Amino acid sequence: MAGLLSVGSSALLAAYTQLQTSGHNIANASTPGYNRQEVILASGGADFTGAGFVGRGVDVADVRRRYDGFVAAAVQANGAIVAADEARASQLGRLDQLFAESSAGIGAAYDDMQLALSDVVNRPADPSPRAVFLARAQTLSDRVGAVQASLEDVGATIEGRIEQGVTAVNDVLQRLARLNGEISTSAGALVQPNDLLDERDRLVETINGTLRATAYIAADGSANVFASGGQALVTSTRAASLALRQDPVDASKSQVLLRTDGATIPMDTATLGGGSLQGLLTARDQDLASVRARIGQLAAGIAQAYNGQQALGVDRNGAPGKPLFSIGAPVASPASTNAGSGTITATVQDPAALAAGDLRVTWTGSAYDVVRLPDGSSAGSFATLPAAPGATIDGLSVSVTGTPAAGDTFLVKSGSVMATGFARRALSPDQLASASPLAPTIGAGAAGSARVSEFAMAAPAGSPLPGPVTLTFTGPGTFDVGGLPGGPLTGLPYESGKPLPTLPGTAWRLTLSGTPAAGDSVVIGANASPATDNRNARAMAQLSTTGAVGGATISDAYGALVADVGTRAQSAQTAQAMSQQLLENAKSTRAQVSGVNLDEEAARLLQFQQAYQAAAKVIQAAQSMFDTLLQATR
């Protein structure tokens, strides 16, 4: 009787445990990171009798979670990639939005300015087109400023997100270390602390949302977590922490540090390996840096083209043209961690040759390695800087003085900072240098048919203006020159429609066409009517077709900028969609193994309920047997 009772009660207990576990599963059907649990039963063994073995009932051997470590690791790894892609795509979405409205863009503002300039060409004496041109130039610089400000804002948001990510992940690392302690404490029992292990996996997954972390599970169930570069994040109950400091090379941004066991290790996109921090760093150092550099290059190109043309002309009153736009200067600085005494300076020599990027200079001990940022391409290696007097790198004259130590790094920021200072200078409409300082005039009474087909200033004429230069033809194919600062020249060749040879001491280029007669003359002297001349405005209107920005026209450079932003935004979206799909696959596999199916639980509930009822019947049978026995002996 006692045997039957104990068999019945063991079955009752087992069914009750199963029912409770099913209830737990149903209760946690929506709990993130929950792995469904099941009761492992084992036969309670048997007593030996002469007739054979008689069973003793059932034992609850274990309550185990349905869990596949490899599937969980796949979810963590893909989660890190998704977090990185998502963080990058969300920032790029903002950049993309900045360039959404083409008609409100920098390109449209530039075209509007050129349209106004065509009215100045048409009516140089009229003050109103000049005022319109200056207003449109203001709009252009405002647009560049607005884009620049939005880029700064995106940069600030990224820095803020990095800080948030660092704070949040430190908290999670601490929690995991504490959890490890609890897990190893309860590991003394022979059964697994299922719900603590679920929590452990969930925390590892959370860490992967910020940076890639690989978990190695110790025998006691605690997780040792390592970063992508092999640095320990959590070992048993000790947690490392992330911190931020000013980037030693570029003080304008922060650098992520890992403090572990007394060591401080700078983390980059490679050592972060994934997670939102990696995505944010990529967005900041690759995407945003590229767009900023292109804007800077564009602004510098516009400024140099228009300022240069202004300098070649004279304004309404005959005064030399003043710069139309101001532009920021490049900033060069040594890294704060440099051991040597080297200092660096950089100035713009050829704005049209500026590249869309900054330069990082590293002294290897024998040479300066110069690398373009953000794309990392080499700009050369030089034993000295400058390599030769007057030598430039991407339009910049870079020079290092003092004694750098091997490994010292310097940063030259050009593209990324120059747009900050882009603004229209305060000029009055009269100060638009629409006129050429000098003008050619065919001498009175010319018998031949020679006429001016092209006249342009190649360099500023200087102030005061040089004296008149007279070309006198000695025949249809030769001419003499008088009035040159270096003395007269004779017998120079003339060919119709071909530019005349460059004359020493002159800043202009002249092309005549037609057949001159001997004695005909051309005088190149001061422009008598700067108020009504349109020659320099005409040359300015032609700037839209010259390669002012790294060899491309201003419109094309802006188009390339838009394409760059679009391509980056699109590739980030695609990457996010793809990695999201991979994560979905991994999660789906995990759900297949570990997820709760309510129908299944319902069926099991039925099954366990019946088992419970059956076990109760066994006890009832034992009881009625006992009663029967008692009555028999009454």
Next chain:
Amino acid sequence: MRVTSSAYAVETSIRDLQQRRDAMTTTQMQISTGRRVVKPGDDPVAAADAERMRGQLSRIELETRVLGFARNNLGIADGALSDASNLLQSARETIVAAGNGSYSTRERSLLAEQIRQTRAQLLMVANRPDGTGGYVWGGQGSNVPPFADGAPPTYLPSPGEQRVGPGAGLSTSLDGRAAFTGQAGTPPQNVFQVLDDAVALLSDPAATPAALAAGISAGLSGVDVGLNALQAQRTQVGEQLRAVDMREESLAAGKLSATGYLAELTEVDLAEALSTLSTQQTALNAAMQTYAQVARMSLFQYL
């Protein structure tokens, strides 16, 4: 496969439904804005090309504006050249008439008066404004009437032309010296001086027949030089007007093709978008209905 009804399964279904709705909203937005490419990221190549096309259209507009201005100025110049030629032609006829030996001194002085009138009109034509603040014969630029009256009138601006347009091929002012005061010839002839000389000769009662004959012959050849100079400028203006016409035609063609390409790049094909929208609607509807049905299924209902 083991299907789960955990939070993950619900999330997946919700995300699928959201993605469908998102796609539908995108199509709806494309239809309402009429644009396929809203952000560069929608289609980077199309966005960059569209930027280029927009720039090209703007340059076409710019050139059209310059051409319109040049056409206006060239038209006015052509009219002025025609007027000046007519005046010189009438002066020439008067000088020819003055060669009639039977004319009395008084009759010659009447002719002289006629030439004086013509000369005054010619000076007015030579100082004709171009309607945009300049002068037809403004040379390299002038704020004041280019010919100052005198004996003879002098040309004030720098000789030459103001030009606009691609390759600076269109004149918006003409060289007054070449037209009136400094034609090729030795010595350079001022057409006003020629007329002044004719007036002086014809008003001189003491002029001998021989002097008259010589003076009239000189006057005729002088006027002919002037007419030739005006004719040369008129040819040049006519050529440029023809060039403006041709260029405007090619610009109109360029504008049409750029506008078409821009539309192709960025604008939405309404028929296609509407059919996509209705497909998406059907799909979303079906997805929602089936989800509601499948999600309702549960063994617990039967327990």
